[in-house]
Amino acid sequence: MPTELPLSFSDTVAGYVREHRGSRIVLETPEAGEVTVHLTDTTSAQLLRNLGEPYLDATGRIGELLTPGTLVFSYGPVYATGSGRHFQVDRLLIAGDGDRSFPPETAGWWVNQLDRLAGFYRRSQFGDGPVDFAQYRTTIGSTGHKSAEHIQETDTLSRMVYGMASAYLLTGKEDYLEVAERGSQYLHDHMRFRDEAEDVVYWYHGVDLTGTRERKLFASEFGDDYRAIPAYEQIYALVGLTQTYRLTGDPVIKKDIEDTVALFERHFRDSRLGGYFSHIDPVTLSPHHDGLGPNHSRKNWNSVGDHAPAYLINMYLATGEERYRRMLEHTFDMIATYMPDRGPGGSPFVNERFYADWTPDHSWGWQQNRAVIGHNLKIAWNLTRMNAAVPKREYQQLAGEIAANMPSLGRDVQRGGWYDLVQREPEDGRHAFVWHDRKTWWQQEQAILAYLVLAGHTGREDYLRHAKEASAFYNAFFLDHDEGGVHFTVLAQGLPFIMGNERLKGSHAMAMYHKAELCYLAEVYTQLLVNRGALDLWFSPRPDAEYPDGLLRVAPDILPYGKIVIDSVRIDGAPYDVFDAEAMTVKLPSSRHRLTVRVRLRHTGD
Numbered sequence: 001m002p003t004e005l006p007l008s009f010s011d012t013v014a015g016y017v018r019e020h021r022g023s024r025i026v027l028e029t030p031e032a033g034e035v036t037v038h039l040t041d042t043t044s045a046q047l048l049r050n051l052g053e054p055y056l057d058a059t060g061r062i063g064e065l066l067t068p069g070t071l072v073f074s075y076g077p078v079y080a081t082g083s084g085r086h087f088q089v090d091r092l093l094i095a096g097d098g099d100r101s102f103p104p105e106t107a108g109w110w111v112n113q114l115d116r117l118a119g120f121y122r123r124s125q126f127g128d129g130p131v132d133f134a135q136y137r138t139t140i141g142s143t144g145h146k147s148a149e150h151i152q153e154t155d156t157l158s159r160m161v162y163g164m165a166s167a168y169l170l171t172g173k174e175d176y177l178e179v180a181e182r183g184s185q186y187l188h189d190h191m192r193f194r195d196e197a198e199d200v201v202y203w204y205h206g207v208d209l210t211g212t213r214e215r216k217l218f219a220s221e222f223g224d225d226y227r228a229i230p231a232y233e234q235i236y237a238l239v240g241l242t243q244t245y246r247l248t249g250d251p252v253i254k255k256d257i258e259d260t261v262a263l264f265e266r267h268f269r270d271s272r273l274g275g276y277f278s279h280i281d282p283v284t285l286s287p288h289h290d291g292l293g294p295n296h297s298r299k300n301w302n303s304v305g306d307h308a309p310a311y312l313i314n315m316y317l318a319t320g321e322e323r324y325r326r327m328l329e330h331t332f333d334m335i336a337t338y339m340p341d342r343g344p345g346g347s348p349f350v351n352e353r354f355y356a357d358w359t360p361d362h363s364w365g366w367q368q369n370r371a372v373i374g375h376n377l378k379i380a381w382n383l384t385r386m387n388a389a390v391p392k393r394e395y396q397q398l399a400g401e402i403a404a405n406m407p408s409l410g411r412d413v414q415r416g417g418w419y420d421l422v423q424r425e426p427e428d429g430r431h432a433f434v435w436h437d438r439k440t441w442w443q444q445e446q447a448i449l450a451y452l453v454l455a456g457h458t459g460r461e462d463y464l465r466h467a468k469e470a471s472a473f474y475n476a477f478f479l480d481h482d483e484g485g486v487h488f489t490v491l492a493q494g495l496p497f498i499m500g501n502e503r504l505k506g507s508h509a510m511a512m513y514h515k516a517e518l519c520y521l522a523e524v525y526t527q528l529l530v531n532r533g534a535l536d537l538w539f540s541p542r543p544d545a546e547y548p549d550g551l552l553r554v555a556p557d558i559l560p561y562g563k564i565v566i567d568s569v570r571i572d573g574a575p576y577d578v579f580d581a582e583a584m585t586v587k588l589p590s591s592r593h594r595l596t597v598r599v600r601l602r603h604t605g606d
Helices: 059-065 109-126 154-171 174-191 231-237 239-248 251-268 290-295 301-305 307-319 322-338 373-389 393-410 441-458 461-477 513-530
Strands: 008-021 024-028 034-038 044-047 071-081 084-088 091-096 151-153 192-195 200-203 206-208 215-217 298-300 353-355 370-372 421-423 534-539 551-553 564-571 574-576 585-587 597-603
Touching: 008 034, 008 461, 024 071, 044 059, 071 461, 091 461, 109 154, 109 174, 109 513, 151 154, 154 174, 154 231, 154 239, 154 513, 154 534, 174 192, 174 206, 174 239, 174 251, 200 231, 200 251, 231 239, 231 251, 231 301, 231 307, 239 251, 239 307, 239 534, 251 307, 298 301, 301 307, 301 322, 301 373, 307 322, 307 373, 307 551, 322 373, 322 393, 370 373, 373 393, 373 441, 393 441, 393 461, 441 461, 441 513, 461 513, 513 534, 513 597
Parallel strands: 034 084, 044 091
Antiparallel strands: 008 024, 008 071, 024 034, 071 084, 071 091, 151 206, 192 200, 206 215, 298 353, 370 421, 534 597, 551 585, 564 574, 564 597
16 A cells, blocks of 8 residues: 555646647647647647637647647646656647747737726726826726725836827727826826926825825835835836827926936936946935935946836937937946856846946845846847847847846746746756746746847847747736736746735736736737738827927837838828838928827838
């Protein structure tokens, strides 16, 4: 008689069908070699589906669909046997790519997903009634209901504005534009402080609406940044404003952005050694005040690198102004110079925190000597974008190194998806997890966008394969088909992790930004660069729009020069031909009313 029950557990295998005979399927995983899984008479199967789509049952078509090269996810019990592990298939999710096209590469996949996300957050905050940002709340539960807390955090509100502005860009739906504009106005009226003496703008951490009076929360209330003004909060206050300015040309928004950039340049920037400090004191506006504690005279990835994706690239795209290009170049020069760990025995992961002189800080708070997988991927993504504007060998080299290293270091080689936090230094040949092996939504976004943009700029098939696999995992496991929105975290196997703050769909850590950014730019990269097709974008310039030279600049991202051009323009539904196709600019006509501009972009085919 056995003295103990053999260990069993359930697990996921992601792989391409290599062979299918009877109940036996041989899957080629991305990095873990071949795994054989076994169908039973109770195995179910479904096709990959988007938000808002019904369950797509494929149980009766398993034999037809499991053609060689098809990407699938298998989940079920795993038994220990005398010859190894036996993987039983409880259910299959068929992502496509054999004889079936890969759904996220089809035109409109990401547009439709963003449309659904925008609808979810619009209903969560305002129901079916009018858009009133006095009713906005930071915390949203898993079902989309608002909490009893009466806090409005500036960053999360601005991130929602970004999502709504991006949804309008791709869909042209006026309701989303209204939310973006009303949110931008609310930020200006309630979250903004203008320092007339310093001639700068900075943004409150948030507003507490408990009771009958509005109470401003000046310094950060978040634990890592308590009683300081962190750079990343000021950075993300601009994310929604900048995307809305791109649409409307609102001169008030433009001025707020310019004056916040002045804050960065005067009080966060290290004019001697370069880069931007991570925190300043709320009274003295100095990064060197003793009251900052562990954030005294520090720099980090966020304070240097987050300018570009959050607002600076979009402000450069919207205005074409040289000052924004120079600021971008400075931040990327600092990243390429100081963040790689290329010394003797250096880690394949970048350093993320620094003292004032750029000496790496491996003792700070939760980070210590640890690597955030998503930050490494984010660097590769943004260096590739910037290299299209200012080509530099250093940018290409670092982006290429990260892209080559990350799949074996930060990706789940059996199940798919990307991990969260690992030790920068290996032990016993591996980089250990810091706390857990769960996967968060935003790190999947960084992987998808990094490898999509690399594939689009270089044409390399290995980059495109990494992007497809990351996209398949995200769309298979993070979309909440029951309640709407996107899960914060899933377990390593892909099952939703709905506990504590990670059950929320609105919080200090999660709003609409990363999900919307993914949908917007994944559609841009896939349709224009990968598929070499076309894409429609919508703009809504105001009568008082303040664009330099009266030009509406419609480039959706920094793209390879000459590859993407304007195909056609319609203003208020009528064809319009005063545009520069290669520069992707439209000379706006004089008008006393708001214009609706629909632009079709296309790949040149070269």
